[in-house]
Amino acid sequence: MKSFVVAAVAGLLLSASSITAVPVETQSSEKTVPGNDFDRVVVIVLANANYDDAIKDPYFSKLAEKHNGLTLTNHKALTHPSQANYVGMISGSTSGVHLDFNSNIDDRKSIVDLLEKKNISWKAYQEGYPADGNCHTDSAIGLYRRKHNPFMSFTSISGSSNRCSKIVAGSQLDEDIKNNNVPQFVYYTPDMNNNGRDTNLTTASHWLSTFLESRIKKPAFSKNTLFVITWDEQETVVSVHNHVLTVLLGPMVKRSSLTDGVRYDHYSILKTVQKNVSFPQC
Numbered sequence: 001m002k003s004f005v006v007a008a009v010a011g012l013l014l015s016a017s018s019i020t021a022v023p024v025e026t027q028s029s030e031k032t033v034p035g036n037d038f039d040r041v042v043v044i045v046l047a048n049a050n051y052d053d054a055i056k057d058p059y060f061s062k063l064a065e066k067h068n069g070l071t072l073t074n075h076k077a078l079t080h081p082s083q084a085n086y087v088g089m090i091s092g093s094t095s096g097v098h099l100d101f102n103s104n105i106d107d108r109k110s111i112v113d114l115l116e117k118k119n120i121s122w123k124a125y126q127e128g129y130p131a132d133g134n135c136h137t138d139s140a141i142g143l144y145r146r147k148h149n150p151f152m153s154f155t156s157i158s159g160s161s162n163r164c165s166k167i168v169a170g171s172q173l174d175e176d177i178k179n180n181n182v183p184q185f186v187y188y189t190p191d192m193n194n195n196g197r198d199t200n201l202t203t204a205s206h207w208l209s210t211f212l213e214s215r216i217k218k219p220a221f222s223k224n225t226l227f228v229i230t231w232d233e234q235e236t237v238v239s240v241h242n243h244v245l246t247v248l249l250g251p252m253v254k255r256s257s258l259t260d261g262v263r264y265d266h267y268s269i270l271k272t273v274q275k276n277v278s279f280p281q282c
């Protein structure tokens with residue numbers, strides 16, 4: 001599957017070297033390694049909406065225009081139900097996932113292995129996950145659902161207290177922004193209400209606008225940061241299309257129009273990150 005246009009389009013318009021990112025200026029304790037295309041990526045995953053509905057929403061439909069972004073008009077989720085979509089996003093495969101039951105995958109690597117190999121910091125922010133510093137393997141805690149937290153499905157993460165400590169409550173993000181200590185790979189899962197799963201698309205739209213608009217300009221969060229806003233799966237399960245809205249935002253996005261109709265899927269997220277860090281297997 002193709003990596004996103006940030007690289008592809010930029011590569012078309014500019015030589016690869018001219019888009020080499022400027023290292024994030026930071027006083028934080030986390031060291032920042034400069035990226036090929038971007039220094040940080042923030043992936044935000046909303047739940048259960050058809051592309052055709054999401055694109056009619058006044059906020060979602062204007063996101064790309066508002067923030068130097070691109071609306072991907074032909075992005076497909078991987079499968080149903082939820083969980084395998086999340087696992088696929090961070091590991092390039094849906095195998096080892098049985099419906100939405102707790103998964104414990106030990107036969108392959110995840111994006112965490114790639115990032116750590118390059119000393120790239122990461123955190124999985126999960127709304128509703130307890131902020132007590134412990135590793136919680138429960139399938140549900142309040143409005144938190146493990147099925148939307150793919151990191152917990154890898155035994156190399158759940159079985160390591162150091163790695164598991166990178167799975168944090170959503171509220172930790174504002175602390176990290178305040179301390180200029182936002183990691184380079186941010187995976188953010190809103191809770192069952194904010195993601196639209198137990199509510200509706202309008203609620204998810206209000207949540208994202210409040211969440212994003214108040215933070216996107218903060219330097220610790222925004223500098224040379226690529227945002228990927230997507231949905232885990234299409235709401236209508238009977239249709240084979242699994243067509244979801246995905247919007248890319250960020251200063252490195254080079255666009256000649258507001259939309260990109262290239263066929264992408266959730267594996268493109270992984271591929272884009274891999275390409276950014278120049279892993280040879282890409």
Ligand SMILES: *[C@@H]1O[C@H](CO)[C@@H](O)[C@H](O)[C@H]1NC(C)=O
Pocket residue numbers: 032033034035036037038039040041118120121184185273276277278
């Ligand atoms: C992009 O690549 C560089 C290394 O080339 C890395 O430091 C940076 O963190 C990467 N960004 C992400 C989000 O992977």
Ligand SMILES: *[C@@H]1O[C@H](CO)[C@@H](O)[C@H](O)[C@H]1NC(C)=O
Pocket residue numbers: 117118119
């Ligand atoms: C990652 O950090 C460790 C410890 O500081 C260092 O030994 C190693 O060379 C670093 N790896 C890369 C790829 O920069």
Ligand SMILES: *[C@@H]1O[C@H](CO)[C@@H](O)[C@H](O)[C@H]1NC(C)=O
Pocket residue numbers: 199200201202203
């Ligand atoms: C979405 O949910 C909100 C909050 O519960 C409610 O006020 C609104 O009417 C709902 N919208 C639709 C279209 O169902």
